[in-house]
Amino acid sequence: MQQFADYLLDEGILAGLPKSLGYALVIAFFAFVLLNFIMLVAGVTSWLERRVWARIQSRVGPNRVGPQGAIQWLADGIKNIMKEDIVPTAADKPLFKAAPYLAMIGFFGAWACVPFGDGLIIADLNVGVLYITAVTGLVVVGILMAGWSSNNKWALLGGMRSAAQIVSYEIPAAIAVNAVIVLTGTLSMQGIIRAQGWAPWNWFLFDNPFTFVAFFIFFVALLAEGNRTPFDLPEAESELVAGAFTEYSGLRSLLFFLVEWGNLYIIGALCTSLFLGGWQTPHFTDNGFVLGLVQFVVFFLKSYFLVFVAMWIRATLPRVRVDQLMSLCWKYLVPISFVNLLGAMLWVVAFPHGFLPARLGMFLFGIMVTIYFLMRVAFHLRRARPEMSWNPIA
């Protein structure tokens, strides 16, 4: 992005402008592109998620608008814009109206730090990981604000639950990240990705047993932070109407859902950059554009696979109770992540330059677990075949 800005300033359309203004314009342009990209990703995810659940639960799902219902999300968005924006008379109006903005800014702040490719990042902060942990906290403030200002008991309960859940799960997530940081010695997202390689055995996921455990702690904790099933207590439909968003209608509720589905991709993107090698590809061409495109596609596919896993989990697992949720965090994940951190430090001190046999062993272990899992899935698919013969489309 820096090179692109320099090119535009030197010979492109921005030639002659003051340098700082030119940079600001280029950043604003890229941020705008990113914002549109987010809306596209969040929208398509909302449709795909419903299709995936439907497939898993032997239903049809939305299939009317466009081929296979593929532009259902656009129809939903337009419909939401055309709806009335109701503010209850008893609500705290300024807070009620400001809450979606805060959630939006908190979530877009995290996106600005997601590295889509080598140099394809809005702001490569040297404290990147810490910054993302911090700025997603703004979403909590937004949700809590929505819950409080609605003056509705469901909303208040949902907001409080959401805040308690998100802040609790931030601790195991933040500790698990340390297992990666002791390896790299940097907090910058790009720095962490550059310390990995394109080959799976060079990913931090397989670097040592402790990062392997850290990945799962991190993923579970992020699922809980994103209010995803099985941890979606803040908006448990069967208990709390719609949680903190009960009173929201029209576009403001759409913004909250945009944050939810956009956060889903953030979960995938963070896990990908920290543990799955990010955008790393073999250096097969000197053409910077092609290489950047391939890096972007690789990064997107990796993180979208994790998004798919999250959808899969949501369609499969039932919701946990509040006390189970809290004890899972404080009694299991926090102690495990502390022990895991000590182990990771011990590993780094013992093998400062990595330990190749362990790395390959972890990689083989991962492959074996995957193969065993696929075998189980195939077995159950074969066994369940007679009951699946009912075809909802026919």
Next chain:
Amino acid sequence: MNPYIALLISFALCAIVAGIMCGASWLLGPKVENKAKSEIFETGNPPLGSIRGIRFPVKFYLTAILFVVFDIEVVFMYPWAVVFRRLGWMGLGEMAVFVAVLAVGLAYVWRVGALEWD
């Protein structure tokens, strides 16, 4: 180019775009005032009282305090983790003591029952 300026620009842009969307919704959407519509939704019943003076379970505050304590400790860990390779065994020992103190704290909190939700 200072990356924090880039962040500031992104925040501003995000707020502006969200504002434009809300403005479009305000222009395009119907605006029909209705007493029943602007009431609080309490699953169909007339709303009873306000939440302003409501008494809320203390466990949420307890969770928040625990979060503040542990999160500050975790933030202390970040700079240490960044320079860990240069510290070597010394850093490992110091951090082991730090984590041990935290673990004692967690064990105490667990023991007195602050982690029990009900």
